[in-house]
Amino acid sequence: MKTALKKQLDSMTDDEIKSILRRDYLRRLTRYRMSDNFYRKKYNMDFNRFEKAITEWEAVVSINPNSSEGLHALGRIMLWKGNPEEAISLFEEVQKREPFPGRGVRLPMGRAYLFAGKPQKALTIFKDIAIGHKEDIEVLIDIIACHSELGQLDEARAQAAEVMSIKPDFTITDFTKKIRYQDPSYEKKYNELLRKAGLD
Numbered sequence: 746m747k748t749a750l751k752k753q754l755d756s757m758t759d760d761e762i763k764s765i766l767r768r769d770y771l772r773r774l775t776r777y778r779m780s781d782n783f784y785r786k787k788y789n790m791d792f793n794r795f796e797k798a799i800t801e802w803e804a805v806v807s808i809n810p811n812s813s814e815g816l817h818a819l820g821r822i823m824l825w826k827g828n829p830e831e832a833i834s835l836f837e838e839v840q841k842r843e844p845f846p847g848r849g850v851r852l853p854m855g856r857a858y859l860f861a862g863k864p865q866k867a868l869t870i871f872k873d874i875a876i877g878h879k880e881d882i883e884v885l886i887d888i889i890a891c892h893s894e895l896g897q898l899d900e901a902r903a904q905a906a907e908v909m910s911i912k913p914d915f916t917i918t919d920f921t922k923k924i925r926y927q928d929p930s931y932e933k934k935y936n937e938l939l940r941k942a943g944l945d
Contacts, residue, residue, distance in 0.1 A: 813842045821853050827928030829861040848874055848881075855887060860931060864894040880911050886920055886939065893938035901942035908944070917944055 806815040820835035836854035840846055846854075855870035868891035874884050885908050892901035908915055917939050921932045 811842060813839050816842075817850055820857070824853050824857050824860070825926050825928075827926070827930070829857040829859075832857040833861060848878060848884075852884065852887070859887070859891060859894065860934070864891045867891050868895070882908060882912055882915065882920075883924070885911075886935075889942045889944070890935060890938040893941040898941060901938075905939075905942040905944050915944070 803819065806812055806819060809815065816835050816839045820832045820839065823829075823835060824832035833854065836850065836857060839850055840854075843850070851870050851874050855867045855874070858864070858867035858870065868888065871884055871887045871891060875881065875888065878884050885904060889901045889904045889908070892898070892904060917936055920939075921935055924935075925932065
C-alpha cells in the first residue's frame with residue numbers, strides 16, 4: 746500500500762498535491778467548523794487562505810457548472826458563513842444533478858432551510874434522513890429543533906427522550922461545539938430550540 750501511494754505521489758505535480766491539500770482543508774473546515782487557530786497550527790492555514798479556497802471552488806463551478814462537488818462545497822461554505830438562502834440555492838442545484846443525494850448533502854441542506862426560517866421543509870428532510878440513520882444523534886437533534894421551531898413541543902420532548910436514551914451523556918454544549926458555525930446566531934438558535942424540548 747505504501748509503495749503504491751509513493752508511486753502515485755511521485756507521479757503528481759506540486760500543484761496537484763497542493764490542490765488536494767487545499768480540498769482536504771476545505772472539507773474538514775466546512776464539515777467540522779473547527780477554529781482557525783486549530784488549522785493554523787495543524788496545516789499552516791488561516792482564514793485568508795480559506796477565502797482563497799472559496800475562490801477556487803467558485804472557479805471550479807464556473808469552469809464546470811455541473812460539478813456537484815464544487816456546488817456542494819460552496820453550499821456548505823455559504824451555510825457556515827451565515828448565508829442559508831444562498832446555501833439552499835446551491836444544494837438544490839446539487840440535488841438536480843444527484844437525484845438521490847446522501848446524508849452529507851441532505852443534512853446541511855436541512856439546516857440551511859431551518860436557519861432560513863423554513864422549519865417544515867427542514868423537518869421533512871431530516872425525517873427522510875432518519876429512515877436510514879435511526880440513531881444518528883445529529884439528525885435526531887435537528888428533528889427536535891424543527892419541532893420546537895414549529896411549536897410542536899410534545900413531539901420535540903418525545904424525540905429528546907429518545908436522544909437521551911441513546912446518548913445519556915448528551916449536552917447541548919457538546920453538540921454546538923461539534924457543529925460550530927461562523928455565524929453565532931446559529932448556536933444561539935440551537936440552544937433556545939433544544940432547551941424548549943427539555944435538553945440541557
